[in-house]
Amino acid sequence: MALTVGVSRVTRAARDARQRGAWAGTKAANVCPMRWNLTVIDPPTFPFTHFLFDTVRMLAFTLEELGQTVSVTQNRLEAGCMNILIGVHLLGDAREVEDIIDTGHQFVVLQTEMVHGRTINRELSDRVDRLILPLCRRARAVWDSSPENIAALAGLGIDAQLLTFAYQARMKEIVHRSDRDIDFFWYGSVTEHRRKIIAELDRLGYRVAVSFDAPPLFRNDLIARSEIVLTLQHSEQMTHVPHARILYTVANDCVVAGEGGANVGPLEDVFLWDRKNDVIEFLRVVRARPDLRELGPQLRERLAKRPMRDFVAPLVARVAA
Numbered sequence: 001m002a003l004t005v006g007v008s009r010v011t012r013a014a015r016d017a018r019q020r021g022a023w024a025g026t027k028a029a030n031v032c033p034m035r036w037n038l039t040v041i042d043p044p045t046f047p048f049t050h051f052l053f054d055t056v057r058m059l060a061f062t063l064e065e066l067g068q069t070v071s072v073t074q075n076r077l078e079a080g081c082m083n084i085l086i087g088v089h090l091l092g093d094a095r096e097v098e099d100i101i102d103t104g105h106q107f108v109v110l111q112t113e114m115v116h117g118r119t120i121n122r123e124l125s126d127r128v129d130r131l132i133l134p135l136c137r138r139a140r141a142v143w144d145s146s147p148e149n150i151a152a153l154a155g156l157g158i159d160a161q162l163l164t165f166a167y168q169a170r171m172k173e174i175v176h177r178s179d180r181d182i183d184f185f186w187y188g189s190v191t192e193h194r195r196k197i198i199a200e201l202d203r204l205g206y207r208v209a210v211s212f213d214a215p216p217l218f219r220n221d222l223i224a225r226s227e228i229v230l231t232l233q234h235s236e237q238m239t240h241v242p243h244a245r246i247l248y249t250v251a252n253d254c255v256v257a258g259e260g261g262a263n264v265g266p267l268e269d270v271f272l273w274d275r276k277n278d279v280i281e282f283l284r285v286v287r288a289r290p291d292l293r294e295l296g297p298q299l300r301e302r303l304a305k306r307p308m309r310d311f312v313a314p315l316v317a318r319v320a321a
Contacts, residue, residue, distance in 0.1 A: 033066070033069060034316070034319075035068070035069045035070075035071075035081035035082070036068050036069065036070050036083075036084060037071045037073055037076075037077065037078040037082070037084070038059065038070065038083075038084045039073055039074075039075070039078075039083050039085050039107070040053075040087055041075065042074050042087065042090070049087060050215065051188075051213070052087050052112065054171070054244050054245070054248045055086065055110075055112060055244045057168075057170075057171065058171060058244065058248075058308060059084070059086075059312070060072055061170040061171070062168055062309050063316070065170075065309050066309055066312065069081075077100065077105045078105065081106075082106050082108060082140065083105055083106065083107040083108070084109075085100070085107055085108070085109050085110065085135070085139075086112065087112065088109055088110075088111065088131070088135055089113045092131075093131075094130055094134075097131050097134050097135050101138050107138075107140060108140050108142070108143060108319060109135055109136050109139040110143045110144075111136075111142060111143065111144040114146070114148075114149065114238060114240055115152040115153060118156065133156060136160075137157075140319055141161060141315070142160040142161070143160065143162075143163040143315060144161075144162065145162070145163050145165050146240070146263055147162060147263070148240075148263060161315055161318070163312065163315060165244060165311075166266075166306040166307060166308040166311055167305075167306050167307050168247075168251065169251070169304070169307075171247075171248055171251040171252070172253075172300075173220070173252065174224050174254075176254075176296075180225050180227050182226040183201075183206040183207045183227050183228065184207075184227070184230050184287070185208075185209045185210075185222050185223060185226035185228070185229050185230065186198055186208070186209070186211075186229075186232065187210070187212070187219055188212065188242070191235055193232070193235045194232045194233075197232055197258075197280065198230075200280050201280070204280075209225075209226065223249065223252065226254070227293075228254075228256070228257050228287060229254045229257075230257065231257070231258040231259065231271065231273070232258050232259050233259045233261055239259075239261040239262050240261050240262055241260060241261040241263050241267060243266070246267055250270050250271060250296075251300060251303065252300075253296035253297050253300050254296050255271075255272065255293075255295045256270075256271035256272065256299075257271065257282070257286045258271075258273060258279060259273055259274055260275070270299050270302055
């Protein structure tokens with residue numbers, strides 16, 4: 001995968017000198033607003049990068065709300081701005097990391113995946129030591145939305161800051177149908193754990209729809225037709241709650257229901273989750289609620305009291321300092 005940049009490659013010594021000077025200038029001038037570029041790592045052989053797009057949009061919209069100038073690029077770092085690298089777990093070659101560093105461009109790493117020891121998403125490889133850590137060590141900052149990840153990264157020598165994803169009004173774009181023909185809708189990867197729950201709901205006679213990687217045009221049509229959007233754990237080993245997915249659907253007046261997880265805390269009161277380890281019975285009770293269609297707007301209003309700009313603003317100020 002070729003990463004394109006705004007300027008030619010420079011020597012490592014010149015790069016370091018220029019980067020130190022750029023940061024010093026930023027600190028002296030206390031520049032605000034700033035120019036930001038969200039660089040989405042999108043390997044040509046990986047067909048699922050669009051799973052990150054809602055995360056990218058939430059951050060871009062929030063930066064703009066804070067008065068920042070924002071661009072979004074594919075595999076491209078821009079000169080004269082702060083780049084935010086999203087999807088660094090998709091980098092496959094140490095040369096790509098070298099290319100990023102050698103541009104001399106300033107960058108922040110937004111780490112989006114679960115860190116376990118020296119692995120990403122429990123993948124047994126040397127990706128963390130070979131790619132992620134060298135990049136993080138050179139970053140202006142490392143942001144992560146999971147306190148557990150921040151602790152894990154600290155154990156690897158990386159001082160990451162917490163980026164809390166929250167309500168972003170501009171994500172609201174779905175108009176729900178009155179004649180909804182789907183009881184439960186799941187979108188995302190279908191692991192064995194998720195497959196069992198989906199199959200049981202289907203066996204019980206509910207109208208269930210599943211979409212692994214449908215583009216937003218088709219995914220959002222399914223959401224608009226659904227009474228409940230499911231949230232399910234990946235497996236017994238990976239129980240994290242998918243914050244971006246829940247935030248997107250709750251912002252769109254959806255009733256999100258299913259399983260909680262290790263990092264449920266920040267969202268525990270804006271979606272419905274099983275506390276008794278009987279998710280099928282829990283979902284049946286939720287589906288039978290007479291006030292089901294009133295819940296979505298109520299949960300969105302609760303989430304709206306936590307605008308994402310309040311959490312992003314301190315990180316922007318810290319980068320600019």
